[in-house]
Amino acid sequence: MIKLIGIEKSFNPGKSNELHVLKGISTEVKDGELVAIVGKSGAGKSTLLHIIACIDSYDSGEYYIDDLLIKNMSEKKLANIRNEKIGIVMQDFSLVEDFTVLENIMIPLDFAKNKRPNAKELAKEVLKQVNMENFAKEKVRNLSGGEKQRIAIARAIINNPSLILADEPTGSLDSANTEAIMDLFFSLNKQGKTIIIVTHDKELAEKCHRIIEISDGRII
Template sequence: MIQIRNLKKVYNRNQKNAYTALRNVNLQISKGEMAAIIGKSGAGKSTLIHIMACMDDYDEGEYFLKKKLVKGLPERKAARIRNECIGIVMQDFALVEEFTGLENVMMPLDFSRRKIKGKEEKALEALEKVDMEEMADCPVNELSGGQKQRIAIARAIVNNPDVILADEPTGALDTENSGRILELFLELNREGKTIVIVTHDISIAKRCKRIIEIRDGEIFTPEKSFSQK
């Protein structure tokens, strides 16, 4: 599903304040896996997930998504990949606060270049999957943090993506809501979805099938296997 070889990312390249965020990163995520990426703030984990999500480019190495090389894409092509192949869940939810839950979930369908029939029905199905169908007509700015994150997950899965990438999806939530969000990801993984979660919470990371640790822009240790409970 995802293959990364000798990846390097430098910010402010050829300037005095140049900073190497990632160096010599090699990583493979197979179809149907659920992996956690952990590391301290500034270690490079968010940079890596942004590259995987086609939200950022890299300087050296190779990144293959579904055996296709992803490098230097114009924004239009990158946006199409994000829309059709990748579901993205962010810590700050990245929802349109004035829109309803249904309107937010329908956005990927509205922006798709494919002709999609029954958009509202598909969005409602996604909301039902995360137990938020009753909030479909509620403005997002009236929802709790946990409810917003479930709306964000519904939006991420509505286009039936190949992989779901989540950057600190529980970072802004309390323990109870964090547990609910994790259970949603575990259920999606059991259904066959490939999921990669960036997290600082080791208890969440241990529920994933693999842990990948990043330190100072490099993968620090081999992946560690854990059994899901």
């Protein structure tokens, strides 16, 4: 499903403050895998995840998702891929605090090519999957960190993506919420979702099918 060949990425190229972040990254992630990306801060983990998510570009190399070469795609095509194939869970949740839970979950549906006449019912079904069905009308600002993360996951899966990407999804959570969130990811993986998680948590990473370790922009 995911294939990376010699991916290079620098920030501020050609300038005195150029930062070479990814240095020839090559790897594959097969359909249905649950993979952890680990490494120290600044190793390039989040940059790699953003490239896989089609949020960030890369300088050279090749990136394929479902045999589609991502390089030089228009922003419109990239947006369609993000909306249809990829669910993203960010470290800071990236929720709209003044929206209700239901309104937050429905945001990706507004950008989908095929509008869903049953959008609200679909959102409620997704809430059930993350055990948050009783919070539909609650404003996000009133939720705990663990509850916000569940809502972020619900929003990521509402378009039924085949790939879920999570950047430090348990970084700000206590041990009980961390276990609950990981159980949710394991459940989604059993449903056939391919999941890639960036994490500093070694114990969490070891529960995944495979670990990709990055150091100084390279896979080791």
